[in-house]
Amino acid sequence: MEHTTDIWSLIFVFALSTFIGLGVILRVSRLLHTPLMSITNAISAIAVVGSIIVAGGDFPPAIRTMGVIALFASMTNIVSGFLITHRMLKMFKKEEKKK
Amino acid sequence: MEHTTDIWSLIFVFALSTFIGLGVILRVSRLLHTPLMSITNAISAIAVVGSIIVAGGDFPPAIRTMGVIALFASMTNIVSGFLITHRMLKMFKKEEKKK
Amino acid sequence: MTMVDLVQFAYVVSAGLFVFALYWMNSPKTAGRSVTAGSVAMLIAVGATWIQPEILNHGWIIIAIMAGFVVGVPLSRVPLTAVPQRTALSHSFGGLATGLVGCAKYYLWAGGDVAQLTPFRTTALVFEVILGFLTFTGSLMAAGKLQEIKWIPQRPVTYPGQNFGNLALLAAAAGLGLLLVIDPVGPWSAMAFPAIVGVALLCGVLIVIPIGGADMPTVISILNSYAGLSAVAMGFVLDNKLLIIAGALDGSSGLILSIIMCRAMNRSFTNVLFGAFGKVQKSTAVTEARNYKQETVEGAAQVMEQASLVVIIPGYGMAVAQAQHRVRELYDQLTRRGITVKFAIHPVAGRMPGHMNVLLAESDIPYDVLLEMDDINPEMPHCDVALVVGANDVVNPAARYDKSTPIYGMPIIDADKARMVLAIKRSKNPGFAGIDNELYFGDKTFMLFGDAKAVIGDLVKQLSGNSSGH
Amino acid sequence: MTMVDLVQFAYVVSAGLFVFALYWMNSPKTAGRSVTAGSVAMLIAVGATWIQPEILNHGWIIIAIMAGFVVGVPLSRVPLTAVPQRTALSHSFGGLATGLVGCAKYYLWAGGDVAQLTPFRTTALVFEVILGFLTFTGSLMAAGKLQEIKWIPQRPVTYPGQNFGNLALLAAAAGLGLLLVIDPVGPWSAMAFPAIVGVALLCGVLIVIPIGGADMPTVISILNSYAGLSAVAMGFVLDNKLLIIAGALDGSSGLILSIIMCRAMNRSFTNVLFGAFGKVQKSTAVTEARNYKQETVEGAAQVMEQASLVVIIPGYGMAVAQAQHRVRELYDQLTRRGITVKFAIHPVAGRMPGHMNVLLAESDIPYDVLLEMDDINPEMPHCDVALVVGANDVVNPAARYDKSTPIYGMPIIDADKARMVLAIKRSKNPGFAGIDNELYFGDKTFMLFGDAKAVIGDLVKQLSGNSSGH
């Protein structure tokens, strides 16, 4: 029972955040669809959380190696994702001021 | 620990549904603010869930009486809330067709 | 699939439907589905809870539900002018329900399985009970003031140290709550819990007493979000996510509506809650007296026939007079003559948000001629006749410049910009803000004194007469 | 406040910030905050995870993070035309990460604490691994096709029974997954798990191979939502709500973008995924040949000087030619002459959603003259000159009537309604859909053959020449 309800709270969280996702994304300005792609790209690198747990835990080296590679991969996405989004948005922001 | 995480899943659910609430309500048409008041009124009668648990459980009569009164109160809100909302919205729907 | 899974699944579905119910309210086209979605969701919630094995005495439940129908159906038939009271009343029911469930749960656990009263739970429980009972009495008072029941004072009741007193009470409640959290079943708590309930009930009354009748809509919305929050608290207590979600949706709706109202009145929450608004002014206002220019029904009818754009500005008075159907006939008469007729709806015209829209929709006026303030104001200068039907504060130009008035800074409908203004009201009395209306002394303004329904009825007769004369 | 509470609290904050990050993308004015909110959220997430006591070997973590920076920074400096590839590439990284974490967790639990592999968890684990590795290879292929790497075929590769084969493979993976769920550590599972991984990797390749280069953006978005979903699955496995929330946000974004693209191309998911689009047509198209009317740069310049409204319709060609800065100069030349210049942006112009907007924004063109298709089309009839810069399918009138074309039914920009059309492209080759463009044979149309950058450069010279001549 205890665990069942726990599963269900995960399902609740999933359902709710999907609602939020759809609601928020549908309102993103068409101008910004390319930056949107790159920022969601960075956000999906949230897998970093799992990677750290696996890479840092007290596990056999084989396991940890997988974690380290995963961590590296996610970190790359985080860094490049946010940087390139910032780069693109700056262009639009510049317009903002000019007008 | 088990219970702690459980508390936190409740908090997560609360945070997420507040986001949804704000997002959805802000987009409600001004025309419909009165029906909105009455439908949220009906929805807040979700307390009916708690009332049933208290009224129907195998508890001392005093407790159950409280539950029964609560159930009566919530039921009243559900019935009148949805009915009056329906009544108001029909008016707007009629317009819809006429035009 | 165990029973638990089944129930939880049902709750997920129900929660989703509630979200859609509110989402579909974003346009009259889809709003029809809202009620369906909402009631199905509620049905599922009730069903899923009821089928659980621990529910035994079905008899009581059925009786309570039937009683709910018996009272609920008539309550849904009230005239639209009584909607604010009705809303307040059912908030008080909602508050009562959550409050009672809170009590039941507390005594249940305090009596038996004390381990259940974890600090987290007890805190939630205290919140649930305080919010619940405060909403209960508070909403009752609000309903009473709106219903204008004799022994409930309409005008704000104020006394020295009032706000301080209320805050002190709330603080006391909170303190007692803390006591419970620290030691749920200690020697104190036997008195502490009922004390909390008592204080909450008292607070509800005392907080609403100093608030003027016309501020009630704002108060109702705030109480609405309280009701929602206490449902959320119940969800925390019962570890029930559906309660949390539905409660949160409700809470945010109440919050947003009250913010919208305060914005439109250019007032702050604190001012609404502690401002004892509409007291002082009222007392002074009526004394003043300046002279109005009047116009006959015949004259008014002629002027309107000549117009090419007529803007009708309805206000609380139209609601009081139940004049919406006459207004509809007037609308038909004028449009038949090829005159463009638009309605200027101020966000706080009437006594609740969207009040004018429902009334006019009721009288079959297509909702695409109901314009919001910001959309109509630019057109006002091109408007030949602005017909003010029982509106006052929302067209009072003093709001623009006169810092001394309580409505200073409240955005208004620019009736004074129209080429000519015709204003229908019964007397020289001011509106809810209790101040005279500059507009009515303007040289382009002509008054049509009388009950809105009667006056507009005459106008319609006049016009139909003329048209047959044609 | 225990460590668990602290971490969970941090996760709540982080989740909220992620939501705001996406919310603020709804207008360029607020979008600036998005990156800040997003990166802070990520920082909190990383920090909160790292401080947990069970994290021991910080050395490895620090190295991996630093490596991430070393690779990530250059990856963020790619030219804007390479953004699609870059996105695909990092999707594959994302897929790899989730896949690997899935493996690690499986072997960890299968090796030791088997009780952890509840049916629910194992199911989630299988989903995580399949989606992860499928995204990994699939995105790699996509990136390769977009980067036009030699040994990866650009054109769709098809063979008999292809779709059936892929579905069979997925079915196999699912079957093996079921096996694991039933008995996580049975005799079979030793082979089952690696088999699942292998099949997933293979599927990624085989599913993307039959898809044409220009459909990649759609595929990328779909893979984007897969990546999100596998993060969600990881959240279910690790019982981590932040992963679920961020993953769900990501998933919905990918889903919606791909839907928008399919809509704008008037094609279905299945058609994109299994249609082997752009294969057959391409082969035939180039054979056709009809005669175009050409125009000299001088002539074109003169025509434009006479115009009062010029609409520029950019397409993939502008991106290929990197012509946006020349376009900007042209824009300046024309506006200086008091000519109104507007840009007509087709939702799928270029090779990814919003492609044209970023390029033009890069060249400092104010974004309020970038109009969406639906806003500009009504104006096209009043447009004196429509300048098509390396666009093709998105202005092909055949989409309106010719049922035989692959783009039939795709909404287009009504260039043909303009008084005159000037079209810049290098050759007589068709666009990505592989069909000739009616517009270019229209009698109001004049071609300016050549590389967009060069041609527009000449136009600008010409115009500045003339103006100095004034």
Ligand SMILES: NC(=O)c1ccc[n+]([C@@H]2O[C@H](COP(=O)([O-])OP(=O)(O)OC[C@H]3O[C@@H](n4cnc5c(N)ncnc54)[C@H](OP(=O)(O)O)[C@@H]3O)[C@@H](O)[C@H]2O)c1
């Ligand atoms: N809508 C909301 O949500 C909301 C919420 C809170 C507060 N308020 C406040 O309520 C006020 C609404 O403004 P308002 O202009 O609509 O109403 P108002 O300012 O209250 O004025 C109503 C006018 O209607 C006249 N009237 C009353 N009964 C009438 C009848 N039977 N026939 C003809 N005229 C009649 C009254 O004058 P006589 O007595 O001379 O007839 C009065 O001048 C605003 O001050 C607003 O701040 C609204």
Ligand SMILES: NC(=O)c1ccc[n+]([C@@H]2O[C@H](COP(=O)([O-])OP(=O)(O)OC[C@H]3O[C@@H](n4cnc5c(N)ncnc54)[C@H](OP(=O)(O)O)[C@@H]3O)[C@@H](O)[C@H]2O)c1
């Ligand atoms: N944007 C998206 O999200 C997305 C997603 C999936 C698919 N698509 C597809 O991509 C296509 C986009 O349409 P589009 O009209 O933008 O592009 P297009 O139909 O692919 O046509 C591009 C044109 O630009 C010309 N061109 C190429 N390089 C050039 C250069 N250096 N200088 C001058 N012209 C050059 C080409 O002609 P020459 O070779 O003769 O120069 C070609 O006709 C649509 O079919 C759409 O369905 C877009």
